[in-house]
Amino acid sequence: MRLQLETLTTAALLLGEAGAIQLPLFQSRPKTQAHLTADRELVSSSAYQGQVKADNLLKRAKELYKIAELGEPEYNHPTRVIGSKGHIGTVDYIYSTIAQLGDYYTITNQSFPAVTGNVFESRLVLGHDVPVSATPMGLTPATENKKPVFAPIVAVSNYGCEESDFPSDVKGAIAFISRGTCPFGTKSELAGKAGAVAAVVYNNEKGSLSGTLGTPTPNHVATWGISDEDASPVLKHLKADEKVDGIAYMNAMVETIQTTNIIAQTTEGDPQNCVMLGGHSDSVTEGPGINDDGSGTLTLLELATLLTQYRVNNCVRFAWWAGEEEGLLGSDYYVSVLTREENLKIRLFMDYDMLASPNFAYQVYNATNAVNPVGSEQLRDLYTEFYADHGLNYTYIPFDGRSDYDAFIRHGIPGGGIATGAEGIKTPEEQKMFGGKAGEWYDPCYHQACDTVSNLNLTAWEWNTKLVAHSVATYARSFEGFPERKKDSVGALAVKEYKYHGPRLVL
Numbered sequence: 001m002r003l004q005l006e007t008l009t010t011a012a013l014l015l016g017e018a019g020a021i022q023l024p025l026f027q028s029r030p031k032t033q034a035h036l037t038a039d040r041e042l043v044s045s046s047a048y049q050g051q052v053k054a055d056n057l058l059k060r061a062k063e064l065y066k067i068a069e070l071g072e073p074e075y076n077h078p079t080r081v082i083g084s085k086g087h088i089g090t091v092d093y094i095y096s097t098i099a100q101l102g103d104y105y106t107i108t109n110q111s112f113p114a115v116t117g118n119v120f121e122s123r124l125v126l127g128h129d130v131p132v133s134a135t136p137m138g139l140t141p142a143t144e145n146k147k148p149v150f151a152p153i154v155a156v157s158n159y160g161c162e163e164s165d166f167p168s169d170v171k172g173a174i175a176f177i178s179r180g181t182c183p184f185g186t187k188s189e190l191a192g193k194a195g196a197v198a199a200v201v202y203n204n205e206k207g208s209l210s211g212t213l214g215t216p217t218p219n220h221v222a223t224w225g226i227s228d229e230d231a232s233p234v235l236k237h238l239k240a241d242e243k244v245d246g247i248a249y250m251n252a253m254v255e256t257i258q259t260t261n262i263i264a265q266t267t268e269g270d271p272q273n274c275v276m277l278g279g280h281s282d283s284v285t286e287g288p289g290i291n292d293d294g295s296g297t298l299t300l301l302e303l304a305t306l307l308t309q310y311r312v313n314n315c316v317r318f319a320w321w322a323g324e325e326e327g328l329l330g331s332d333y334y335v336s337v338l339t340r341e342e343n344l345k346i347r348l349f350m351d352y353d354m355l356a357s358p359n360f361a362y363q364v365y366n367a368t369n370a371v372n373p374v375g376s377e378q379l380r381d382l383y384t385e386f387y388a389d390h391g392l393n394y395t396y397i398p399f400d401g402r403s404d405y406d407a408f409i410r411h412g413i414p415g416g417g418i419a420t421g422a423e424g425i426k427t428p429e430e431q432k433m434f435g436g437k438a439g440e441w442y443d444p445c446y447h448q449a450c451d452t453v454s455n456l457n458l459t460a461w462e463w464n465t466k467l468v469a470h471s472v473a474t475y476a477r478s479f480e481g482f483p484e485r486k487k488d489s490v491g492a493l494a495v496k497e498y499k500y501h502g503p504r505l506v507l
């Protein structure tokens with residue numbers, strides 16, 4: 001590193017030895033920093049990757065678990081769910097880590113309103129039966145006055161996606177609606193408009209049904225999901241014009257709180273051409289979320305720290321989203337308030353959510369140009385080439401709205417990402433490809449209290465962090481060969497409705 005004499009002297013005076021020059025110096029001396037940065041070498045994938053060490057990631061994971069413990073007094077176990085002390089601690093940790101890097105980044109706190117729901121108690125009776133599969137939908141409101149209601153059950157025609165599907169006797173009744181065609185939230189809303197006191201959505205495929213109503217509307221009514229199996233005796237009676245009564249009881253609360261996205265953008269690099277990447281800072285209520293998405297969060301934090309040793313040609317923008325687990329709230333908000341000019345500056349968005357699952361597979365989102373903004377596929381291929389070059393196997397997984405890339409691709413911004421698996425089951429073939437255990441979840445602690453430091457595979461985490469470094473270095477150097485954003489591409493793409501919006505089913 002070549003330093004200007006004046007700078008060197010100041011640094012030596014302040015720190016005692018030139019070799020230990022630290023960034024705090026730059027905070028008060030932006031001009032000096034510009035000189036220094038110009039002397040740094042341009043980021044290269046191999047040098048940047050070479051600095052990624054599993055031990056450093058593990059150290060951060062232990063710190064993050066301590067932060068999750070701040071949520072314990074209120075929740076009886078460690079958690080980093082939005083609104084908890086564990087999440088506030090996480091946001092503080094991210095902010096202060098970046099702030100310590102001086103003027104290399106411009107940091108923004110982006111506060112936004114987030115809806116959270118809590119079901120305290122619920123009961124559903126259909127005829128004489130208590131359906132074992134009955135699951136309150138996420139963000140469901142309570143039944144009136146949080147009291148049980150006794151009411152007839154009335155079948156809704158088709159999929160309950162049109163007002164005309166709701167017969168007039170739904171008024172005062174429990175609406176019984178098939179899953180399909182439109183989101184659960186739409187069905188609940190139309191049921192409420194038709195005067196129903198509650199709604200039950202039954203599965204149109206095998207198994208139980210657990211989903212979320214999504215953004216609350218004034219007409220939502222208390223809503224459950226049940227399995228096809230639990231629905232079939234009720235449907236039989238209703239089809240035979242026999243009366244079936246039910247009891248619906250939901251004691252639940254939906255409230256709006258403020259939470260915060262953290263965005264850090266390099267002060268250098270072409271601000272008209274940004275490479276953006278993100279992970280989510282929050283966990284579910286049930287656990288500390290060290291793999292989901294502590295792993296992605298800390299990979300970004302570690303790489304943001306290492307990047308300060310280099311110069312970049314293009315701007316690099318890191319994001320730590322809040323409210324992902326409640327339905328991609330932070331990333332949705334961020335993209336929704338971008339002006340057209342700001343939208344066009346983002347050349348691509350890379351999603352890093354769950355990089356260290358204990359029973360991992362190297363999964364690459366199958367983001368093709370055919371059905372996503374052009375450039376998504378170039379990014380997909382960058383990932384697969386990396387795995388192939390290192391003799392590692394990979395699989396493609398659906399790019400279907402389950403994480404924070406969703407808002408970006410809906411607004412014309414190319415996107416993609418990698419993951420290591422959540423509640424999916426490893427196949428025997430994948431066991432040959434990745435090791436681990438076939439027949440078990442990729443992450444057996446997904447969304448549970450056991451998503452702790454011991455729920456990380458460090459081999460997978462280190463490789464994936466190197467791959468994230470590779471993705472950042474590649475685009476921070478150059479977008480040559482990467483498709484230009486088209487001026488008319490902002491929100492121009494009609495992305496089809498996905499079954500997921502975040503980790504929970506919406507459709």
Ligand SMILES: *[C@@H]1O[C@H](CO)[C@@H](O)[C@H](O)[C@H]1NC(C)=O
Nearest residue numbers: 088091092093095096108109
């Ligand atoms: C941004 O958030 C961090 C972390 O909570 C906090 O320490 C900091 O004061 C906030 N900064 C601004 C400008 O609001």
Ligand SMILES: *[C@@H]1O[C@H](CO)[C@@H](O)[C@H](O)[C@H]1NC(C)=O
Nearest residue numbers: 366367368369370371396397
């Ligand atoms: C990837 O997505 C495309 C559609 O965009 C599809 O044709 C292809 O079969 C998918 N590949 C895999 C392996 O899922």
Ligand SMILES: *[C@@H]1O[C@H](CO)[C@@H](O)[C@H](O)[C@H]1NC(C)=O
Nearest residue numbers: 391392393429432433434435
């Ligand atoms: C990749 O998968 C094949 C089986 O399809 C397996 O034989 C090979 O060992 C795997 N490679 C690695 C590095 O795990």
Ligand SMILES: *[C@@H]1O[C@H](CO)[C@@H](O)[C@H](O)[C@H]1NC(C)=O
Nearest residue numbers: 434435436456457458459460
């Ligand atoms: C991580 O995965 C690799 C490859 O499957 C395995 O060899 C290693 O034992 C795992 N490490 C941990 C800590 O689970």
Ligand SMILES: [Zn+2]
Nearest residue numbers: 292293353354
């Ligand atoms: Zn996640």
